[in-house]
Amino acid sequence: QQQVKQSPQSLIVQKGGISIINCAYENTAFDYFPWYQQFPGKGPALLIAIRPDVSEKKEGRFTISFNKSAKQFSLHIMDSQPGDSATYFCAARAGFQKLVFGTGTRLLVSP
């Protein structure tokens, strides 16, 4: 119940395309859903986050879509760029409990 399932494991997208990463959860107590971006040799960094009272949040080319009834949320990267090539982690937290991370998606944006 504490798991967050993330897919795909890896993704190759052409420059200018849309990258889509999906996550699903079971724990209905989760109330905070962030996405972290990790470049090689660096630690993960917060990219964008959403709470379940909204269905979508957009920041620049990055959008989180949230489906509370399906217990799913996804990250969309519009106009993907080679500089977006990184590993992306979805995560979830219930209240003040620990953050639970998904298994990560390695994104490669080809020039």
Next chain:
Amino acid sequence: DTAVSQTPKYLVTQMGNDKSIKCEQNLGHDTMYWYKQDSKKFLKIMFSYNNKELIINETVPNRFSPKSPDKAHLNLHINSLELGDSAVYFCASSQPGRDSPLHFGNGTRLTVT
């Protein structure tokens, strides 16, 4: 002006040795963490300290012992290193708020031979 800094960046050692990783944050955060990232990139929380008090202690072998001398520092000591301990260890910090982001260091790559 590194926010969360870890030393060393790389650590290569033999099985059975004892080693330490140091972490310091200058963000004024109250909570610090140790995460382990394995070769498949899975991120797993190990420990969390809030104001020098241990608040999360996941199922981690007791060969791993965290120590927080003050709220800006959280060190990780590992006894009797095993091959399976090879991983990247990340220190992180955050403020106590529910939506407060984690700020990660750049990791320490531990290789046990």
